[in-house]
Amino acid sequence: MTPLPPRRQARRFLAWLLASIPAWLALLFLVWFGIPPLKPYLYSNNDIGWVRDLYQRKEQDLAAITGPRLILVGGSSVHFGFDAEKISQALGVEAFDFGSHAGLDLTYLLDRADRVTRPGDTVVLMVEYPLFRTTAPFTALPVFYSSFHDKSFWWRLPPAYWPAYASQFDLRLLWSAIIDNATHWKDAPLGNVPGPYRAENIDRRGSERGNTAASITDGMRATVQADNQIFPRLDRDLFGARAVRAFVEAQQQKRVRVLAGWPPTLRRVEHDQPAAALLFQDLRDFWRDLGVPVLGNPYQFMVDEEMVYDTSFHMNERGQAAVTEQLIQDLRPAIDPAERNDG
The missing domain is CATH 1.20.5 (Single alpha-helices involved in coiled-coils or other helix-helix interfaces)
Known part of the structure; x- marks a missing residue:
């Protein structure tokens, strides 16, 4: 030829x-x-399955609570940090832990929280310090997650954020999802994919029940020890602070009261340095300018190493009990009697 x-x-x-x-x-x-046979069940980060099931479970349980609610909002330090059942019993309120995954970034985390609050609620906002340093509204993880599992987030985005959203869409992750679906589409759904966290460990008030000290491994301890913290001054123009400000303003317009708390964390030598003290003062000033009362001080929510789980911001059951008790003490004078179940 x-x-x-x-x-x-x-x-x-x-x-x-x-x-x-x-x-x-x-x-x-x-x-x-996501027509069913091609729905992306797998992702290189197993946290995706946990987050999807976590939100599904928490949103259902939170919506079932009638009347005013006390909602704890933040990343995984909040999810692993507090026992909402104990808070409810101690204060006579309908407390709920709406903590999630800090890797989703504040733009997404706070938008998701904004969807579940309603007039008369009280939000206790506890933001992990690194999230205030976000220099862009998104990273690849929340973009990938929302693209597959929460497309309503697209339509809620201000148009000015669309280019930033598109710039973080990692085509390698999309290709990986296509391959995974082609080869594993009959496998177990996300909630049953093996991983370090399980939605089954979340109780009816959104709190974690699987963070036991007995399950801590040497690898977890090594991760905690290597997890150093840095404390630059708060820059209110960065996207983390901007997302917090937008969330607070949205809640105030909705007649949702916002209180500021401090994220539970492992106490390190860096916390006693001048840089940390300056950041903490910056945050107090930031909350004051937003008209948000601050509960307690950051050092009251710092614990020793035997009280953390697998990162500096994840409490085990001992740490959870300690910081929950501290939050109860700080909340007691801030709770309006009208919000209590006993009237």
């Missing part, structure tokens, strides 16, 4: 390429929008 001239070969290849584009777009559409 006589080979085609190079120019005709090039035209034929271009025609094939153009003809294949609709098929690729159709495949991406099916994977992205």
Whole structure:
């Protein structure tokens, strides 16, 4: 067979390429929008399954509570840190732990919290210190997660954030999801994918029950010891602080009271340095300017190493009990008698 001239070969290849584009777009559409056989069950980070099931469980249980609620909001330091059942019993309020995964960033975390609050609620906002340093509204994790599991987030985004959202969409993660679905689509759904955290360990008030000291490994201890903290001054123009300000203003307009707390964390030598003291004062000033009362002080929510789980911000059951008791003490004078179950 006589080979085609190079120019005709090039035209034929271009025609094939153009003809294949609709098929690729159709495949991406099916994977992205998740018809059941192609729904992305897997992801290189097992936390994705935990977060999806965590939100599903917490939002259902929170919505079932009638009347005013005391909602703890933050990242995983809040999820692992507090026993909302104890808070409810001690203060006579409907407390709920709505802590999630700090890796989702404040733009997403606080938007998700804004969707569940309603007039008459009280939010206790406890933000991990590194989240205030966010220099962009998104990283790849919340973009990937919301693209597959929370598409309503797209429509809630201000248009000014759309370019930043698109810039963080990692095509490697999308391709990985396509491969995973093609090879594992009959496997267990996200909630049953092996991982360090389990939605089954979340109780009816959103608190974690699987963070036992007995389950701590040497690897967890090594991770904690290597998890050093840095404390630059608060920059109110960075996206972390901007997300907090927008959330507080949205709650105030909704007639939701906001209180500021301090994230539970392992106490380190860095906390006694001048840089930490300056950051803590910056945060007090920040909350004051937003009209948000501050509960206690950060050192009251710092614990020794035997009270943390697998990171500096994750409490085990001993740490959870200690910081919960401290929060109860700080909340007691801040709770309006009308919010109590006993009237």
